[in-house]
Amino acid sequence: MLHPTPGGLYCPMGDFYVDPVRPVGRALITHGHSDHARSGHSHVLATRQTLDIMAIRYGVDFAGSSQAAGFGETVDVNGISVRFHPAGHVLGSAQIEIEKDGTRIVVSGDYKRGVDPTCASFEPVPCDVFITEATFGLPVFHHPPPSGEIEKLLTSLRQFPERSHLIGAYALGKAQRVISLIRRGGYDQPIYIHGSLAKLCDYYESQGVDLGELRPATTEDKKSGSLKGAVVIGPPSAFNDRWARRFEDPLPIFASGWMMVRQRAKQRGVELPLVISDHCDWPELLDTIREVGPQEVWVTHGREEALVRWCELSGIAARPLHLVGYEDEGD
Numbered sequence: 001m002l003h004p005t006p007g008g009l010y011c012p013m014g015d016f017y018v019d020p021v022r023p024v025g026r027a028l029i030t031h032g033h034s035d036h037a038r039s040g041h042s043h044v045l046a047t048r049q050t051l052d053i054m055a056i057r058y059g060v061d062f063a064g065s066s067q068a069a070g071f072g073e074t075v076d077v078n079g080i081s082v083r084f085h086p087a088g089h090v091l092g093s094a095q096i097e098i099e100k101d102g103t104r105i106v107v108s109g110d111y112k113r114g115v116d117p118t119c120a121s122f123e124p125v126p127c128d129v130f131i132t133e134a135t136f137g138l139p140v141f142h143h144p145p146p147s148g149e150i151e152k153l154l155t156s157l158r159q160f161p162e163r164s165h166l167i168g169a170y171a172l173g174k175a176q177r178v179i180s181l182i183r184r185g186g187y188d189q190p191i192y193i194h195g196s197l198a199k200l201c202d203y204y205e206s207q208g209v210d211l212g213e214l215r216p217a218t219t220e221d222k223k224s225g226s227l228k229g230a231v232v233i234g235p236p237s238a239f240n241d242r243w244a245r246r247f248e249d250p251l252p253i254f255a256s257g258w259m260m261v262r263q264r265a266k267q268r269g270v271e272l273p274l275v276i277s278d279h280c281d282w283p284e285l286l287d288t289i290r291e292v293g294p295q296e297v298w299v300t301h302g303r304e305e306a307l308v309r310w311c312e313l314s315g316i317a318a319r320p321l322h323l324v325g326y327e328d329e330g331d
């Protein structure tokens with residue numbers, strides 16, 4: 001019904017791939033991150049929001065044709081019943097349930113369990129085979145509540161009112177979630193965004209996610225005196241290039257699940273690491289597996305061995321798939 005191939009998970013009965021890493025005839029796509037959603041497929045089945053996001057990122061001709069699947073709606077794909085369910089990862093993100101003759105497989109894509117007002121919350125779907133990632137699949141990974149991380153940022157803004165606070169956050173999902181969290185923390189000043197975030201922020205707003213007043217961080221005068229003490233958000237790569245040098249005495253910040261690894265923060269020159277992740281931490285992975293109650297767990301990528309071992313010790317058959325090409329764009 002489903003097996004790993006070099007192109008990604010393939011369903012021979014339905015002749016489709018899930019999140020293929022190379023162009024295929026028929027692709028089912030869990031979410032818009034570039035390692036899962038690639039352009040050039042003949043046909044794409046995904047949620048309306050994921051299709052919209054792909055069109056924003058790749059252009060309207062990102063696939064030969066496309067079809068939108070609503071959450072919970074059954075779509076017949078060559079005799080296989082397919083249903084999309086919310087994954088709580090980024091706007092539009094879905095788990096994909098595949099069913100034939102009473103056997104049910106759930107491909108969870110990337111997902112998280114913590115509350116995130118910028119997307120629909122993960123829904124556990126009982127299944128026979130649960131396919132999960134394990135980006136943070138080690139017992140050392142515990143992500144703190146994001147509200148506490150944002151409090152660190154707000155404290156820093158009070159302590160260093162002269163310094164521009166430059167936050168590195170991935171363009172799809174993380175940036176909008178961080179902005180939304182900052183607003184919930186009570187910060188109502190304009191937030192300055194790198195040009196590459198504008199279209200996706202506009203799209204989130206159009207889908208009912210309130211981000212408050214956003215201004216381009218690129219139109220201010222070169223000396224950027226007016227951005228002293230401001231919050232500026234851009235993709236992590238932007239802070240390595242000339243764009244970042246316009247800010248005087250900037251305070252480098254990075255919002256990522258990896259920021260709980262001090263060494264990673266140091267390597268990047270991050271002064272204020274914010275541990276904000278759009279993936280499950282270790283306890284959330286285990287809780288989810290217990291909740292969906294599968295007979296078998298397949299682990300696609302990440303720290304696969306520890307999670308496979310935990311499943312086996314818990315009496316659940318498990319295997320690592322060692323899928324390649326998934327680079328955690330939105331970690």
Ligand SMILES: [Zn+2]
Pocket residue numbers: 031033036089110328329330
């Ligand atoms: Zn992702």
